Amino acid sequence: MFAKRICVVAASSALFAGLGVTASAQTVSRFDDGSFENPRVAAGSFTTLSAGQAIGPWQVTAGNVDLIGAGFWQAAEGDQSVDLNGTTPGTVAQTFTTVPGANYTVTYALAGNPAGGPTLRTGNALIDGQDFQDFSFNVTGKSTTNMGYVNRQFTFRATNATTTIGFASTTPNTSYGPVLDDVRVERCAPCPTCTNG
Numbered sequence: 001m002f003a004k005r006i007c008v009v010a011a012s013s014a015l016f017a018g019l020g021v022t023a024s025a026q027t028v029s030r031f032d033d034g035s036f037e038n039p040r041v042a043a044g045s046f047t048t049l050s051a052g053q054a055i056g057p058w059q060v061t062a063g064n065v066d067l068i069g070a071g072f073w074q075a076a077e078g079d080q081s082v083d084l085n086g087t088t089p090g091t092v093a094q095t096f097t098t099v100p101g102a103n104y105t106v107t108y109a110l111a112g113n114p115a116g117g118p119t120l121r122t123g124n125a126l127i128d129g130q131d132f133q134d135f136s137f138n139v140t141g142k143s144t145t146n147m148g149y150v151n152r153q154f155t156f157r158a159t160n161a162t163t164t165i166g167f168a169s170t171t172p173n174t175s176y177g178p179v180l181d182d183v184r185v186e187r188c189a190p191c192p193t194c195t196n197g
């Protein structure tokens with residue numbers, strides 16, 4: 001895992017090379033705000049957002065999610081994070097420009113809402129709506145001050161000029177879902193050790 005992350009960092013200088021196209025305000029652009037830092041939520045609180053609502057460049061595309069403000073619990077990066085169950089399983093997704101045929105490595109930080117609910121939180125990372133990686137997180141021993149974030153990673157090959165990445169909770173019947181933060185999408189070119197992520 002860590003060796004792969006180093007690889008990702010090393011590849012970052014090539015990030016989005018070749019994407020020097022001019023995008024209008026209405027078109028998608030490079031992947032942005034994988035840390036869920038905008039809009040800001042009042043410190044110590046959270047906001048529940050439902051399908052059709054936005055979190056900066058992200059859209060809630062199913063169910064609902066909680067955007068967690070600074071200090072409510074630990075973030076993996078910055079101040080804010082997302083509980084993928086608002087009051088029911090939710091999905092967040094972002095569409096961004098990609099180069100067809102290019103490989104992209106996605107990393108993200110995963111934890112679980114420690115305030116209650118089932119021990120095991122489950123979900124899927126989606127590429128263009130297809131389940132690309134199942135994830136799970138066990139909240140045993142975790143707390144708001146010890147979230148225990150783990151890093152997950154996968155690599156996909158873009159097939160179109162835009163790609164939609166999504167994260168969906170599959171944890172049913174609870175307000176306490178998987179927690180997502182620090183999503184990074186970086187073009188991997190060339191980066192052979194990343195291709196089996």
Ligand SMILES: [Ca+2]
Binds near residue numbers: 034035037080081
């Ligand atoms: Ca964050």
Ligand SMILES: [Ca+2]
Binds near residue numbers: 066083086113176177
């Ligand atoms: Ca919740």
